[in-house]
Amino acid sequence: MKIEISNLQFTYPTGVQALRGITLAIDSGEQVAIVGQNGAGKTTLVKHLNGLLGPTSGYVRIGDWDTKKQSVAKLARRVGYVFQNPDEQLFSKNVGTEVAFGPKNLGYTGEQVQSLVNDALAMTELSEKTETNPYDLSAAWRKMVALASVIAMDTPIVVFDEPTTGQDAATIARIANVIKVLRERGKTVITITHDIDFCAENFERVIALSQGQVLLDGKANDVFGQDEILATTYVDPPQLTRLGKRLGFKNTVRNQDEFLAALKV
Amino acid sequence: MAIVDLTNVTYKYPLTDSPALQNINLQVNEGEFVAVIGPNGAGKSTLCYAIAGFVPHFFKGEITGTVEAAGIESSKSSLHEWVLNVGLAFQNPFNQISGAKYTVFEELAFGLENIGVPRDEMIARVEDAMKLTGISDLADRSPYSLSGGQQQRVALTSILVMQPKVLVLDEPTSQMDPIGTREVFGVIRTMAEKGMTVILAEHKVEWIAEFADRVIALHDGKILLEGKPQEALTSDLLLGKGFGVSRYTSVARKAKELGLWKKEKLPITLDEAVEGFARALTPGPFAKHPDGAPTGRGE
Numbered sequence: 001m002k003i004e005i006s007n008l009q010f011t012y013p014t015g016v017q018a019l020r021g022i023t024l025a026i027d028s029g030e031q032v033a034i035v036g037q038n039g040a041g042k043t044t045l046v047k048h049l050n051g052l053l054g055p056t057s058g059y060v061r062i063g064d065w066d067t068k069k070q071s072v073a074k075l076a077r078r079v080g081y082v083f084q085n086p087d088e089q090l091f092s093k094n095v096g097t098e099v100a101f102g103p104k105n106l107g108y109t110g111e112q113v114q115s116l117v118n119d120a121l122a123m124t125e126l127s128e129k130t131e132t133n134p135y136d137l138s139a140a141w142r143k144m145v146a147l148a149s150v151i152a153m154d155t156p157i158v159v160f161d162e163p164t165t166g167q168d169a170a171t172i173a174r175i176a177n178v179i180k181v182l183r184e185r186g187k188t189v190i191t192i193t194h195d196i197d198f199c200a201e202n203f204e205r206v207i208a209l210s211q212g213q214v215l216l217d218g219k220a221n222d223v224f225g226q227d228e229i230l231a232t233t234y235v236d237p238p239q240l241t242r243l244g245k246r247l248g249f250k251n252t253v254r255n256q257d258e259f260l261a262a263l264k265v
Numbered sequence: 266m267a268i269v270d271l272t273n274v275t276y277k278y279p280l281t282d283s284p285a286l287q288n289i290n291l292q293v294n295e296g297e298f299v300a301v302i303g304p305n306g307a308g309k310s311t312l313c314y315a316i317a318g319f320v321p322h323f324f325k326g327e328i329t330g331t332v333e334a335a336g337i338e339s340s341k342s343s344l345h346e347w348v349l350n351v352g353l354a355f356q357n358p359f360n361q362i363s364g365a366k367y368t369v370f371e372e373l374a375f376g377l378e379n380i381g382v383p384r385d386e387m388i389a390r391v392e393d394a395m396k397l398t399g400i401s402d403l404a405d406r407s408p409y410s411l412s413g414g415q416q417q418r419v420a421l422t423s424i425l426v427m428q429p430k431v432l433v434l435d436e437p438t439s440q441m442d443p444i445g446t447r448e449v450f451g452v453i454r455t456m457a458e459k460g461m462t463v464i465l466a467e468h469k470v471e472w473i474a475e476f477a478d479r480v481i482a483l484h485d486g487k488i489l490l491e492g493k494p495q496e497a498l499t500s501d502l503l504l505g506k507g508f509g510v511s512r513y514t515s516v517a518r519k520a521k522e523l524g525l526w527k528k529e530k531l532p533i534t535l536d537e538a539v540e541g542f543a544r545a546l547t548p549g550p551f552a553k554h555p556d557g558a559p560t561g562r563g564e
Contacts, residue, residue: 014410037442038414084413084440140305165413166356166439168304168468170507194442197512234444239471239512239535246539247546256516263525263542 001028001063001078001156001188003049008058010044010212018044020212021058028156029186031179033199033220036209037234042192043084045209046159049190050079062157077106080155084162084192086139086146095121095137095145096130102153120152123181125174140171147178158182160191164198176202200224200238200254208233225252267292268462269316269431273330276311276320285311287486289330293464295430298457300473300494301466303483304507309466310356312483313435316464317353318344335430349380352429356436356466358420362408369411369419370395370404376427394426398452413440421449425456432456434465438472450476470511474498474533482508499531513538520545 003026010019018041026032034042047053048060051072060067062078080102083089092098096117103116121127124144129137134145143163150158160179164172172195179202182189193199199206199220206223208216210233216223223230224237227245236242237254244253244262253259274289286308293299303309314320321328322344332339335350355361366372370391377387395401400418403411408419421437434453438446450472457463457478467473473480473494480497482489490502497503499514513532520526525545532538 038412038440038445138306162440166436166468168507169509170304194440194446196443231444234442236443236447240516242535243513243516243538243542246535247542256512256519259516260520260523260525263520263545264523 002026002061003157003188004059004061005045005048006059006061008045008048008060009056010041010048010053011056012044018212019048022209022212022214023058024207024214024217026188026190029183029188030205031183031189031203032191032205032207033203034190034192034207034209035194035196035199035233035235036215040209040233041212042209043161044212046081046161046190046192049075049157049159050081051075052081073105076102076153076155078155079157079159080150080153081159082146082150082161082163084165086134086142089146089149090134090142092134094131094133095126095148098134098145099126099148099152102149106153116152116154120148123151123178124148140167143167143171144174147175151178151182155187157188157190160189162192162194164193164195172198196235197238197240200241208235221252221254224254266295268295268335269293269464270333271315271330272333274315274328274332275330276315276326276328278311278324278326281326283486285486286315289315289486289488291481291488293431293462295462296457296460298454298463298476298478299465299481300477300479301464301481301483302468302470302473302498302508303466303489307483308486309483310435311486313353313433313464313466315339316431317351317433318342318347319353322347348376348427348429350429351431351433352424352427353433354417354421354424354435354437356439358413358416358440361420361423362416367407368405369400369408372408372419373423373426376423380427390426390428394422397425397455398422399448414438414442414445417441418445418449421452429461431462431464434463434467436466436468438467438469446472468509470498470509470533471513474511484508495530495533495537498533517541 005022005024008019008022011017036042051067054068090098099117099120100113103113124147126144126148134142163175179189204220206220215233224241227237240259241252241254244259249262253262271289271291274286275284276286277284301309301312315332318339363375366375373391374387398418400422417437417440438449453463454476477494480494481491484506490497490500511533517526517531527544528541532541
């Protein structure tokens, strides 16, 4: 399902102009990371995808739907959104009902709901925790519950807002695996992140935002190679990109395999 | 001399069976910058709370052993005495913002008001602290209208303005952009150089490597190892236990297996990685086998 954003502008009621003319197209099945400094408009942008915010001017289309003409409830069939803070999203008495809430509301049959829930719980390694109250879990596991509850809705587009914030290496690896499975299933995955090394290892396309506008948009290596432009939106290239550059590698590298391959040349 | 001294500290939260901290012994010297690393659930936040007096004064629970800061023992002091010496910035800034103030400026003055600092001095201290952390332009905004990263800067500033002897920080940059993170680490380093003692729980290994004096690795509520960043962060003891490792260290570890990293020590910083890999790349005096044959690129 294609996403089309055309000359999107958004001004908050307080007068803060958060988006200043964004034009983007994201194809079905793409894996896109959005990076940029605090206050660049990243969260404001993705909240337009599921209708939590509506454009001040310009438009956002999800497939053939103009988001301004659809309800948030209807858009939830096409776009799943995982909040930055899981505590803003979880409310059920146990993990199983929490994860079932989304697909139930989309009108799936009991059997379908059960199979979607089981699948989402398996993907997030929560199958053993279905009876647990989400608030008895650690923050890291609550994050996985938030992911599962959106994955279970089986939407063609999934948006993660800073999924790795404050997470340890094991949880980040679990999240990377979820993204990999979604990619294999042909889902569109859009992730906001400040963790640029995570971004380098899991995304093919990177969009850098700055002050409500698109600063860079392209293949990850092309974007990461432009360190001076990235610095204007407070982003450093990934560690191994910086290392490759300092060592005088001809091409931009972004992960361990690319780095070692370049080193052996 | 140790300004923070934990002796045989074991602590259980109320209604839990297993201790969150087990037999912790830790001395931190005045002006030292100590980073605490560990996977989720290792006890990093609990250790921060114990040093900051929140454990047990606020969270209750059972504590044995002693926690001392600036010569006072935690169990023999009250929380309001304790906070004059030890300041804590929470992991989630939202939990820290008072909710009683309309602007960032007033929020930052809140602690000073409560300890009775004169008005002129209060204003000067708030202005200085805002300059230090680069938030002067946020002075008139509501603390709740800020982004996560901006809120974290406010939370950190509201502790710095109190000028505590010991600064305890629980993942203070988790929501900040990368260069913002580096700036804040720079500010923390400067405070340590001015004599403030810093204890920081953190996942961002790259910046610990760059800025901290010492690393404490926690695992299952116990100290697994401690040492200088270079030794601690490259230790094989951390492998397979959920500790974060810098990409410089992990790529060099892999390169070592492939014979492409020639040094004994693994790197933790960009400069160390550049220096080590340059040897493998440039045929020259550094890149020779013991028998004198040049190695490296082009062979």
